[in-house]
Amino acid sequence: MTVFLPAVEPTLPASEVVWHFAFVTGKLLVPDEANLQLLTVSQTLFMPSAQSRHYLGRLEGIDCWASVLPAEPVGWKAVPLRAAMMQMPEPLMMVAARAAQVLEWDRAHRYCGACATPTEIRTGERARVCPACGHIVYPRLSPAMMALVWRGEELLLARSPGFAPGIYSALAGFVEAGESIEDCVVREVAEEVGVTVRNLRYYGSQSWPFPHSLMVAFTAEWVSGEIVPQEGEIEAAGWFPIDALPGIPPRFSISGHLIRDTVAAIRDGSLR
Template sequence: MAVWTPGWSEKPPEAGDGLVLARGQTVIRAADGWIHDATSPEAPLAGEEPVFLGHLDGRRIFVALAGKTGEDRTCGLREALFSVDEAQASLLSTASQVLQWQRDHRFCGRCGNPTRMHDRERAKWCDHCHIPFYPRLAPCVIVLIRDGDRLFLARSSRHTHGFYSLIAGFIEPGESAEEAVQREVMEETGLKVTNIRYQASQPWPFPHQLMLGYFADYDGGDLQLQADELATADWFAPDQLPPVPPGYTIAGRLIERALAEGRSRS
């Protein structure tokens, strides 16, 4: 099983190092996957210096903005994540978020002067204001609602992958994660929940979320879907589930955990 370890380094790419090439929410295929030779003259760079990400099975991996490539070599990030193992998915997720941060913070948000890479950590530094700009993380909640053995699953009105997934949303300023769970569920479904309990977390690169996963119990209310968020939703028995996200996603992990708990009780 591959092992991915994020990290920081100021040392530039050398022979044998790997490189992820991305552009927006797409990644560029290599000859045998997603890792290019970091020092190959054939790697289609856009002129910006690669940024170190970490180690995959001991190999140093960088990310850089991709230059021009044929359409047959590009792949949507979400599709790529669904086609690889957990370690490579974490690598691609990290690559997308670091590249987005690098391009969003080329200039200081306070004075407008160009920033540079920090000497000792992953941050952009403004020499004029003496402030660092770290990669952005947006905390979100995602919740599996249960009513006995039944699971509440919903299909997004914005995505075309067809999975039935969980209710999720961003945490607002001044709000706890548990309060965000209650608010998001009420806004999107009209349902009330109780017994909210934390389960797990996962970074998610669309574009830079940190997903906090919860279980919650149904506590009343009639189903009223927020149409711009959800196309359809329903309660499902464990043996009658619709297509759900893969197990390496936090939604998939929460569903699998709920199903395992149900089997252990029966």
């Protein structure tokens, strides 16, 4: 099992090589040759020009840093984070997600949201503090539910306007203030496709750095209702036999795991 030990301050002595997750205009730097192993470089490579730099922890004993650079260094190119993560093994993918969220928190909270004073990094914890009013801001997480609705040997899959052509996935939506995850599942399913569900089963969760979500996935059994796609949110939705699914997300995302594992559970009879 790959071990990542999160930390705010570097542990001494520093590791001989370092994982650098460096971003330019919101995109992750990767080597021109697309050899992701070249991300393990000397500790000083990105330090001189870094506009923002944060220690993340250690992955299998190797220090991990997140930084923002003003431009692409020679021999590197900036690519969208989602595309870069799809090429990474899971341990690196999750640290890249952490790096993106830490940098977004740092970017979005340079000024106090209560009094507009410039904030400062708080020593010893991942926080920015206002020196004028004392307001403290920690990295933000936005919980969101994902629900894969099933009926017999069919799955309810949908696509939003921003999906890649031909791709369908499970339903998803953000938790509202004062709402439990379970209440959110029932509400969002009803809003997005007009059906009611029961028998919610927790599947798993995934940090999703677009920009700072925590996806909490469930399966849910259909109870009643005909599919009515929510205008402006759902482009298309339908019931699909498990042996005739449309294009679905890769295992890069929790939705890809959820759909494939639910199909297996229906086939072996463990989902009732």
